Amino acid sequence: MSDSTTLSLPPGEDIIIDYHQLEAVLAKLEGLVESNGNVFKAKFPDQDSWVYNICDPEMAKHILVSNYKNYKKGVGIKQINVLLGRGIIVSEGDLWKRQRKMMQPLFGNKLLTQQLPLMIRCADKLLASWDDDIKAGKPINITESMSQTALDFILHALFSEDLDRIIAETGENPFLMVTDDSARDLLFARRFRQLTHLVNDMMQRRRAENRWPEDLLSMVMRATDKRSGDAMPEKLQIDEILTLIIAGHETTASVLNWTWYLLAQHADIEQQVLAESLQHMPADDMPSMENSEQLQFIRQVLDESMRLYPPVWVLTRQAIEDDHFNGIDIPAGTDMLIPPYLVHRNPAYWPDPEKFDPQRFSPENIKKQHIGAYLPFAIGPRRCIGDSMAIQEMALHISRIIQKVHFELLPDQTVELEPLVNLRPKQDIFLQATYR
Template identity: 40%
Template sequence: MDDKLEYLWTFFRRYGDIYRVRMPSSETDTYVINDPAAVKQVLVSNHRNYTKGIGIDRVKILLGNGIMVSEGELWKRQRRMIQPCFQRAVIERFCSQFHNRSLELVGQWSRLAACGEPVNITAEMSRFTLQIILDAVFSTDLERLSQDTVGNPFHIITSESGRDLRFAVKFRALVPVVAGLIEQRRREGSEYFDFLSMLMAARDRDTGAPMDERQLIDEVLTLVVAGHETTASALNWVWYLLSMHPDAEERLHQEVDSRECPEKPLLDDLFTSSYAEQVIREALRLYPPGWLFTRRAIAHDRLGDYEVPPGTDIFISPYLLHRHPAHWPDADAFRPERFEPEVARSRERYVYIPFVAGPRHCVGESFAMAEMLILLRVAARRFRLRMAGSQTVELDAGVNLRTRHPLFMQLQPR
C-alpha cells in the first residue's frame, strides 16, 4: 500500500474517528476526520466556515484561479456561470458523442485483440477520457488546434505522467493556445455546441458581464484537467475489479446483453437501476480518485469534543471513510450490491463521498457517470478483460488514486 494511505490507516486504528496532528513545521493544528457527522458539518452545514486549504496550493499552480481553487464571491459567481454547462439537456446531447467514441475505442480494441497482444488499459482509459473531455470543451475546433500546432497540444496530459512543477510549466503553455482559439471564435462568430462556447456566452446574473479572458482560460483548463484524470483512474479501477470478480462481470454481461444500446442514450435509461451503475459506484468506493481533500477553518468551530481554532487544517479521506468498518461490512470486498437503491438508502449519507458533498461537490458528476456507463455498456458487450500475466497492483496516492504501474490486460472477444 502507498505510505500515505498506510499512515492514515495506522493513525485511524490508533486514534479513531477524529484526531489532531501537530506538524513541527506549522503553527496551526491539523485534524483528520473520519466521522460522518463531522464530515457533514465541514462540507455542508457549516461549509461557509471553511476554505479549501493546504491541499489546493499545488493545484493552483496548474489551474490558476479556476473554479476548483477559487473562493468566496468569485467562486460563487463562477459556479453560477459554469453550472448550466452540466444541465441534463446538455449532458444528454453529449451522450451521443460518448457513444460514438466508445464504439471507436471498441473498434480499435477488435484490431488489437486480433493480434493477441496485451493492451495497456491504463493508457487506453487516459486517452479515452481525454478525448471525451476535449470533444466536450472544444468540439470540432480540436482538429483545427491539432493542425495549427502539429498534433494535439493537449496530449502532454496523457504522455506525461508526473504532476510536478515541470508538468505545470508545460501545461500552462496551453494558455496562449486557448487564448488564440477564443480570439479566432470571436472574429469568426461561428456557432459551436461545446463548453468553450457556453462559457464565452455566460453572463454574470447580477452585472450582466462576461468572464474576463484570464478567468475564462483558467476555467477551460480546469474542466480539461478535472474531467480527465479522475474519470481515467475510475475506469482503470473498474476494469481491474471486473477482471478480478468474474461473478460480477457475468452479471454485468447479462445486463448489457439484455438492454438496448442506442446511438442516442437517454439519461433516464442509463441510470435506471442498472447493475453497471452499481459496479461503478462500488469501484469509486474502493478506489476514490480524490482519496484525500483538505479544508481550512476561517473562524472558530467545534467538531465533536474538539475545539477548532481559525486556521486549522482539516483532512478528509474518502479512501478511509469508504472503508470505515463501522459503516461498511466486509469493507475491502468488492460488492456492487451495496449500491442497490434500498441498501444505499439505509446507509449513513456522509460515509460515501467520491464526488464530495455540499456546495463544492463535483459539478461534473453526471457527465462522468454518463461517460463511464456508456463506455461500460458498449465495451462489456464485446470484450471480457483479463489481467495479462502476473502483475502486482500497487496503489499510488498522488493527486489522484491511481495504479502505480499501468495495467496490461488481455482483450477476450465475447
C-alpha cells in the same frame, strides 16, 4: 480560542504524517485510524500546528456541509493554484460563488443529451484502437487506454470542431501533454499554462467568426451572471476551461481504470453488467438517453468502484475561524484532512469494507447511507460540478465495451496504489482482452 493547554483536542500526540512519502501515507493513515479512532490529530514534518484527520461521517458533514462557510481549501491548494489560476476548483468567497452560479447550469440534462453521441464515439474509437492487439493476443494497457479515452472525450466536449481542425492543421494534439506526465509539479504547471495561448486563440477566432459550435467552450464563453448580465472576464474563461480539462480527465480515467480492474476479478458481477448492457443498449447503433438511464446496475458498479478507489482520495480544508464539533475544538488555521479512501472503509458504515459489492448501492440500500460516509464527489456546496456527466460517460463506456470484449487479469501482476493528486496504480495495469 483559549491557549492549547486548555483546548479539547482529539487524540494523537506526536504523530507525523509525511506527505512527501506518498506511498506510505495511506498505510500509515490506516494504521493511525485503527489506533486513534476516526478523528485524530497529527503534524506534518515541517509544521508546528495540528492537522486533523477526519474519518467520521458526521464530522465530515459538519465541515463540508453544515458549517462549510468556515472552511477554505487546504493542503495542496497552492500547487493546484499554479496549475489552474483562479478557476472554480481553487477560488474562494464571492469569486467562487459567482463562478459556481454561472458554471453549474451548464452541466444540466441538455449537456448530457448533447454529449451522449460523443461518449459513444469515444468508446468505439477506443475499441477500434485495440483491434490489432486483441487479435494478436497482446495485453491491453488499461491505465494508459483509460487516460487516452477520457482525455479524448473531455477535449472534444470542450473544443469539438476546433480540436479536430488543430489536429488536422498541425498533425498533432497539443493537449496530449496532459497524459504524458502524472507528476503535477511546477514544471508540468508551466507547460500546462502555455495552453492558455491556444485556448485564447480558439476563443478569439470564435468571436471573430461569430461561430458557436455546441460545446463547453461556447457555453463558458456565453455564460452570464444572472443578476448583472455580464459574461466572465476572458482570463477567467480560460482558467475555467483549463480547470475542466484537469478536473474532467484524470478522475474519470482513474475510475474507469479501477472499474475494469475490479470487473476482471469478479466474473459474476461482470456477467450482470453484460446482461444489463445487452438488455438496454444497442450493440452498434446510437443509444438514447432513455437507454443510458436504464443502466442502473452499471451505475451501482461505478459507485462501488469509487468507494474502493476514490480518485480524489483526500479532501483538504482549513478552518477560517475557531470552530467546535462534538466536544472537539478546532482552532482557526487548523488543517483538516478528510480522506474518502478511509471514510469509505469505515466498518461502522461499510461492513466488510474490502469486499467489492455493488449491491451496497441498490436503490433501497442507498436510502440507508449516511451522507458523510460516501464522498467520491465530495458533498455540500463545493460538490463536484461534473458528477452526472462523469457517471453518464463512464456508464456508456462500460456498457458499450463490455458487449464486445472480455478482460482478464494477467497472472503475477502486482498492483500497488500511488496516491498522487488522484489515486493511481503505481505501475500501469495490463489486462488480457478477448472478443466475445
